[in-house]
Amino acid sequence: MPLTMPLAAFLLTGPAMAQADSVKRGFWWYSAPPAPPGAVEDMVPKAPVIPPMTELARWSPPRIAKLITEQRDYAATVLTLDAVADFWRLQDFARRKARAFAGVTQLALLAHPELSARSAYPVVGDARDAQGAEKDATRRSYLRSKGNEFALVMFSRASCGYCRVQWPLIQRFQDEMGWQVSQMDLDHRPDLKNRFGVEVTPTTMIIRRGSSQRMVIANGVEAYPNLIQTAYQAVKLLSGDIRPEQFLTGAGEEDGFFDALANGPVAASDPATQPSGRQP
Template sequence: MGATSEQQYGFYNDTKHGWFWYENPPLEQEEQANTPLPPIKEPRIIPSLDSYSIDELWNMYPDDFQELLNVLQKKAVQTPSEQSILEYLTMQDIARRKALAYTNATMYVTQKYGELFNVNHVYPTAGPGVTARVSMQNDEIVQTINRAGNDHALIFFVSPGCGFCEKQAGILSYFVDKYGWQIKTVDISRNINSAARFNITITPTLLLIKKGQNNYMPVASGVIAMTELERKLYRAIRLLQGNTREDTFLMYDFQKGSAFDPTSILNKGEQPWKSSD
């Protein structure tokens, strides 16, 4: 009976283990169970041009072609044998020929559909054409500024001790002699409200205003030459008059409807890439 009691007592003591008895498992077993297995590195597959025909390489999608080209380049660097270098240079030659074919086809399409893609008729690059283009631009600028003189004016913001303002004032005197515009000079140190209204922090600054409108357009900050002043003022005038927008800001009137008119293609309603057959 005593032996039986001792056996039972030992049995119950041995079974008092585990989570039910608030006992954590051994730490070493837990670490071993959570240790990740090392990744299995698969063998690298090095391609060969023997698996491709010239037609397949020529018609391969550009991303796939570039990927194959890069792999063959690394293969040639890793193993600079005659075969590996020949394969890489072959890919380079195909890429060069494909680029040449693209260039030729592009020149053909732009010449055939010159009314869509050729800008020479509004922006020629040949000597006589450049002279004519510059003359047309200057005429349009001068006419626009002259017509706007009656209902537009410039505000010239200056500050004490501003040497750049003096230089700009000299340029503006030539402008007034040429166009007869009204220019109002504002000292931002004495007219703080005016400077704050137009957010002027730099002098000299030129601002274009239009009679009867609250809108205005900055023309220039800092010293600006006469020719650049005329160009920027021309664009600002057309914007305040509603004759241009942000996406056609640099365009001249004689370029409307041409390839230099960004949105003119939207008004034609055509799909030139579709066959007319």
Template sequence: MATGGSFGPSALISLALFAAPATAQSAPDRSGADKHGYWWYQSPPPPASKQDDADALEKPAIPPMAELATWTPPKIRKLIEQQRDYAATVLTVDAVADFWRLQDFARRKARAFAGVTQIAMLQHPELNSKSANPMVGDARSEMTAEKDAIRRSYLRSQAGEFALVMFGRATCGYCRVQWPIIQRFQEEMGWQVTLVDLDRRPDVAQRFGVEITPTTMVIRRASQQRMVIASGVEAYPNLSQMAYQAVRLLRGDIRPEQFMTGPGEDAGFFDALGNGPVSATDPQVLGGDLVVANAERRP
């Protein structure tokens, strides 16, 4: 038996045999790397993914012109924008030339559409504005005179039912410019016109909601209906046109969608409702509360 704290040969052998299993267990088991099971489970590593760069430079693929001709305009526009960005980045002659080839294709496509449009307008004159708005000088002069006559006749016929009021101030220089225009309207249309000085009648400004001078308003007699037709100085042709439109709207002759329909344009090219309704506005209430609510500003 060994003494002095040392081990003999037999003790060392026994100790080695006893410790061998523990040593074997503590050593890493490299052969079990591919094992699967409850005790050896290991989450699979995520697949390597390549991060896509949104700004990565890629040369656009330009198809043959025969195929490009079948593309829709938004698709062609997108390709042109991609080629433009690519050419502006690489700055090569070929890339820039390809961009302008695409631009030339788009120009020819637009011209082809315009050519077919001309044929369509000739075969369907009801879709052509030239029939209602001629560009030749003599024809335009004749058309303008005809519209003026229709407008004047209509406004004169309503002189007993409507009046024109201009709200101004003694210190308002623009009011001195607008008032002679109002007087001309009176002379030509036979309407009663009134000038209200808001410096003397501040209560009227609040009652009618007037904030800017001069303000010109069409008022229907024996009614609550009224409508502003000018804020500030307005030329006589525009003033008479706005008065014509306002009276027609207040009387229920037109609907709000037709407010830009001029004299003699009813049911024509410039009538928004000429080829069928475009909204659900009820014409039955146009002569009553609807116009009052939309046309006047109550305190």
């Protein structure tokens, strides 16, 4: 016989009711724990203390940036005119400080031209054209002098359409630089793929004669001027005329603004940075 509601309520009083209520609330009626006192107030950021400009001028940029961020967050929260105006006053201070730094920078570069790219890279178009022609002549002269020491190899496949585009450029390199060039078909010589680590075709590689030294200078089709430039840098590296850190040092830029090692080592692994008697 089913229990009537009053009887059911009576039987579920005391510990049984408390246990049932606890299980029911814990599993089905979960509610987040109450927030600790003052939690709502803590969500509103405190107003940052903005010092006088004479003191702010002595602050470091990271400290100023932190203050600007704090003032921005505060102003965006309270949205009062004074708070927003203070944020933009700080921004204006930072702008003027950056402008002042730029002005002093220009004076410093005029006083020390070796620190400016203008000393090595002209901004006038005619001068840039003349510089480009001079660098190209330097690269070509150097490569011609190395024709008996290095050779150029292009790895290809019969199914490679790009190889048919790259090969005439390699032949042009031979005609203008006097180098020996050759084309290796990986379909006929599959052993060369693993021997030289060739993954794609066309792959153009410089090989030093009578040596195991070699270096890839192009993967895929490469424009002829870029081919000359990369070949020049590669030969200089393989010949020991430059170090890896100087691979972007162009023709005629040695010991200049664009030479990474013009003023000494730049890497912790450089032997010159090691303690006496210790090698990296």
